[in-house]
Amino acid sequence: MKKFVAFGSLFIILFITSVVLTSCGGDEQKSADFSKSKSVNSDVTGGLSEFELENGIGPVKQKLELGPIDPKLVKKGEEIFNTKCVACHKLDERYVGPAQRDVIKRRTPEFIMNMMLNPQEMQEKHPVVKKLLAEYMTQMTNQNLSFDDARALLEYFREVGK
Numbered sequence: 001m002k003k004f005v006a007f008g009s010l011f012i013i014l015f016i017t018s019v020v021l022t023s024c025g026g027d028e029q030k031s032a033d034f035s036k037s038k039s040v041n042s043d044v045t046g047g048l049s050e051f052e053l054e055n056g057i058g059p060v061k062q063k064l065e066l067g068p069i070d071p072k073l074v075k076k077g078e079e080i081f082n083t084k085c086v087a088c089h090k091l092d093e094r095y096v097g098p099a100q101r102d103v104i105k106r107r108t109p110e111f112i113m114n115m116m117l118n119p120q121e122m123q124e125k126h127p128v129v130k131k132l133l134a135e136y137m138t139q140m141t142n143q144n145l146s147f148d149d150a151r152a153l154l155e156y157f158r159e160v161g162k
Contacts, residue, residue: 016138018059023027025158037136038092045127046125046126046127048125048126048127053126053127054108054111054128055108055110055111055114056107056108056110056111056112056113056114056115056118056122056126056129057112057114057118057121057122057125057126058114058115058117058118058121059113059114059117059118059147060110060113060114060117062110063110064110066109066158067136069155069158069159070155073076073151073152073155073156074152074155074156074159076149076152076155076156077153077154077155077156077157077159078132078156079151080145080149080152080153080156081153081156084143084145085100085143085153088140088141090136091160096136096138097136097138097140098132098136101157101160101161102159102161103157103161104154104157104158104161109154109158112153112154112157113147113150113151113154115129115140116143116145116150116153116154117145117147117150119139119140119141120142121144123139123140
């Protein structure tokens with residue numbers, strides 16, 4: 001039994017080490033800027049429109065009008081983040097998924113909303129999300145958020161990303 005536990009611990013350590021080593025490629029800025037790029041090679045686009053490449057695939061099909069940050073939405077978004085997101089995301093560190101504090105600087109608000117509301121299709125079709133999936137090796141779980149929940153989370157990210 002002790003040998004099995006030791007082997008399991010060794011396997012976990014080796015797996016984590018390999019994930020860390022393979023993710024240190026220095027391409028973070030390239031992948032971060034890719035979703036905001038206007039000139040993408042057509043064989044990379046997978047048939048997505050320019051709007052979808054920049055803003056993701058999902059229910060948000062036009063630019064959002066955000067206005068000033070709403071403190072009530074921030075509070076609701078923080079509660080949702082602490083309930084549904086912290087198992088895989090931290091604000092300031094890579095975890096199962098990417099750090100979220102500066103997500104608003106890396107992605108458009110529409111992209112963030114579409115990722116939260118439509119993770120399955122985003123992972124299957126969007127080139128940036130496919131790269132993230134290859135890097136983190138874990139699919140984002142559909143948390144069955146409502147549009148209002150996703151909007152509250154976006155407002156939370158806007159606040160913590162200032």
